[in-house]
Amino acid sequence: MGFRVIGQKRPSYSGGAVAAVVALAALLLAMAAAFAYLLVTGRGSDYVLGTLLAFEFLVAGVEVVLYARYFVGFREVSEERDEEMLW
Amino acid sequence: MLYRWFDERLELGKFKAKFLAKTFPTHPVFLLGEVALFSFITLVVTGVFLGFLYEPSIKMVSLFGAMVPSAYASVVKIDLLPMGMIVRRIHHWSAMVMIAAVIAHLMRVYFTSAYRKPREINWLVGLSLWGMSMAAAFTGYLLPYSQFSVMATSIGYFTAKSVPWVGGWVSRLLFAGEFPSEGTVPRFFFMHVMLIPAVIIGLISLHMVILVKQKHTEPAANRKRKEAEGGKRLIGIPIWPEQAVISLSFYLFLLFVVVLMATYIPLNPIEKYGPPSLETPVMRPDWYFLVVYGFLKLIPGDLSFSVFGGKITPETIGGVIFPALSFLVFALIPFLDRARGPENYIENPLRRPFMTSFGIGGGVFLCMAVVAGYIDVLHIAPGDMTVYLILASAGAWAISYALLRLYNRK
Numbered sequence: 301m302g303f304r305v306i307g308q309k310r311p312s313y314s315g316g317a318v319a320a321v322v323a324l325a326a327l328l329l330a331m332a333a334a335f336a337y338l339l340v341t342g343r344g345s346d347y348v349l350g351t352l353l354a355f356e357f358l359v360a361g362v363e364v365v366l367y368a369r370y371f372v373g374f375r376e377v378s379e380e381r382d383e384e385m386l387w
Numbered sequence: 388m389l390y391r392w393f394d395e396r397l398e399l400g401k402f403k404a405k406f407l408a409k410t411f412p413t414h415p416v417f418l419l420g421e422v423a424l425f426s427f428i429t430l431v432v433t434g435v436f437l438g439f440l441y442e443p444s445i446k447m448v449s450l451f452g453a454m455v456p457s458a459y460a461s462v463v464k465i466d467l468l469p470m471g472m473i474v475r476r477i478h479h480w481s482a483m484v485m486i487a488a489v490i491a492h493l494m495r496v497y498f499t500s501a502y503r504k505p506r507e508i509n510w511l512v513g514l515s516l517w518g519m520s521m522a523a524a525f526t527g528y529l530l531p532y533s534q535f536s537v538m539a540t541s542i543g544y545f546t547a548k549s550v551p552w553v554g555g556w557v558s559r560l561l562f563a564g565e566f567p568s569e570g571t572v573p574r575f576f577f578m579h580v581m582l583i584p585a586v587i588i589g590l591i592s593l594h595m596v597i598l599v600k601q602k603h604t605e606p607a608a609n610r611k612r613k614e615a616e617g618g619k620r621l622i623g624i625p626i627w628p629e630q631a632v633i634s635l636s637f638y639l640f641l642l643f644v645v646v647l648m649a650t651y652i653p654l655n656p657i658e659k660y661g662p663p664s665l666e667t668p669v670m671r672p673d674w675y676f677l678v679v680y681g682f683l684k685l686i687p688g689d690l691s692f693s694v695f696g697g698k699i700t701p702e703t704i705g706g707v708i709f710p711a712l713s714f715l716v717f718a719l720i721p722f723l724d725r726a727r728g729p730e731n732y733i734e735n736p737l738r739r740p741f742m743t744s745f746g747i748g749g750g751v752f753l754c755m756a757v758v759a760g761y762i763d764v765l766h767i768a769p770g771d772m773t774v775y776l777i778l779a780s781a782g783a784w785a786i787s788y789a790l791l792r793l794y795n796r797k
Contacts, residue, residue, distance in 0.1 A: 303408055339470060342469060347650060349470050350470070350647070351647070351650055357639045357646060360639045378620040381619055381731065385599050385600060
């Protein structure tokens with residue numbers, strides 16, 4: 301059961317990456333708060349709200365990439381092809 | 388703490404060991420199926436929002452002093468809500484991205500021969516998913532009940548009615564009687580939000596179960612690695628957490644693009660088309676239906692004959708026989724391919740001259756059918772366009788085959 305680890309790139313947990321992830325998380329929260337405020341008060345046009353939402357997804361995507369790059373140990377693995385998975 | 392609470396009751400650790408300890412091959416082309424899946428998730432989420440506000444009825448109601456169908460009025464009201472129009476456009480754009488991703492995924496599987504034994508069943512499931520995505524898009528067309536909706540749906544109605552022997556029954560079943568009638572919108576709403584999504588979820592589940600059972604194909608370069616042990620072991624990265632973070636970031640970037648497109652690029656704006664009227668102009672459907680639409684334009688209008696009492700009309704040939712034959716050809720591909728043994732490595736398309744050139748010829752044929760949808764704009768006679776279509780697809784097939792044979796001789 302399971303797989304065999306062939307190689308692994310250990311996460312660096314670099315200080316710069318921690319700072320970037322925290323800063324992006326703060327930016328994400330600020331953008332979410334701004335989006336909610338503009339939506340609830342009706343002050344934001346569809347263009348402003350749509351653009352804000354789109355860039356929120358972009359920032360979140362960059363955050364996940366940074367997290368994956370510096371905090372996840374990427375393993376290369378191999379798995380038996382004949383191993384039973386379901387039946 | 389929360390994890391431990393659930394783990395004590397559901398043994399999540401065992402689930403993780405059994406199902407998340409799965410290997411995913413590392414190559415960008417394997418992400419196309421994920422784009423389709425992510426788009427479907429976006430469609431469900433935005434569809435739930437729209438479902439709360441949409442009224443599936445053509446009862447006439449007052450909207451800004453004018454009497455319009457309530458389905459149309461409810462969509463106008465959705466558009467007037469903050470973010471309402473954006474959510475509706477995200478839904479529409481995601482449908483386009485999903486269909487494009489399904490087609491690209493099928494093309495990847497075809498050109499890399501990943502459909503071969505033992506994966507023939509999943510090829511058929513994938514084709515069915517393509518068909519159901521198109522059905523979902525078609526039933527969604529009608530719901531805003533604008534001029535565009537009615538025009539596009541009427542093409543489908545006359546096509547369904549043209550099916551020999553059973554056309555009347557099929558059209559009555561799908562369109563709840565004649566079209567347009569009071570029953571059509573509720574019938575299409577039921578199919579769009581219940582029946583078709585349920586079938587799609589079932590097909591996606593089946594697709595995944597078969598994928599887990601058979602395990603993924605992988606890049607051909609892996610075959611030569613000693614860790615592959617002569618093809619007995621699949622090489623890649625674990626689903627959890629490595630592939631999961633890649634997929635999540637990919638989904639977020641996809642959402643960025645889709646939301647940005649939805650914000651700045653209008654799609655079928657109902658305020659432009661207005662409610663259905665007697666002067667409904669001729670309109671072209673979205674790109675994924677243009678192949679059938681173009682083919683319908685190529686069939687001579689007076690081409691009608693009877694077979695065993697069933698009437699064959701231009702709509703039957705262009706809208707029923709042509710798509711059915713195309714699907715049949717696609718479905719038979721794994722069974723016509725001469726490869727015999729089980730194969731887990733994808734192939735280089737340049738090394739398969741016949742199948743690759745067949746795919747190129749077929750692709751050019753379908754593209755030319757799309758161009759045929761514009762013959763009125765391009766001022767080309769249907770007969771001339773038919774000649775161009777045959778010459779272009781046969782030429783593309785022959786030239787690509789010759790070039791690939793030459794490439795492999797070197």
